[in-house]
Amino acid sequence: MKLTPIQIGLVAVVVIIVVAAILLFTGVIPGLRHNNEGVVSGTVTIWGVFDSEQTINSSLIADFQKVAPSVKVSYRQVDANTYEQELVNALAAGTGPDVFYVKNTWLLKHSDKLLPLPVADFQPSKIAALYPGVISNDFV
Numbered sequence: 191m192k193l194t195p196i197q198i199g200l201v202a203v204v205v206i207i208v209v210a211a212i213l214l215f216t217g218v219i220p221g222l223r224h225n226n227e228g229v230v231s232g233t234v235t236i237w238g239v240f241d242s243e244q245t246i247n248s249s250l251i252a253d254f255q256k257v258a259p260s261v262k263v264s265y266r267q268v269d270a271n272t273y274e275q276e277l278v279n280a281l282a283a284g285t286g287p288d289v290f291y292v293k294n295t296w297l298l299k300h301s302d303k304l305l306p307l308p309v310a311d312f313q314p315s316k317i318a319a320l321y322p323g324v325i326s327n328d329f330v
Contacts, residue, residue: 234288235264237290238267238291318330
């Protein structure tokens with residue numbers, strides 16, 4: 191059977207459409223790929239001194255996990271007498287927590303170990319609007 195140029199063109203178009211559809215649905219070509227863009231997942235580790243895990247879980251963590259259910263939050267209460275030393279050692283070893291409490295009097299003392307958040311990421315006016323005045327006074 192000999193195909194005419196029109197038939198060859200139609201077969202080529204159908205083959206291209208089928209291959210493109212397969213590549214789209216498998217995610218090789220971006221487009222219909224279903225990914226979870228914007229969905230944050232992972233584990234956040236928090237260290238604190240005065241709050242018990244039960245108090246933190248019943249309020250802050252529970253509220254946070256309503257907003258971000260795919261994020262696991264673990265809280266560790268550290269002895270107040272050893273907190274600073276444990277924190278410095280953990281940060282130096284690269285095993286420190288993601289979120290931790292810092293006394294305002296420690297900022298200068300540990301400024302070589304901490305990096306400030308870029309102003310472009312968190313404007314001082316935004317901090318003043320979201321947090322009590324003492325936060326702006328001590329940390330901005």
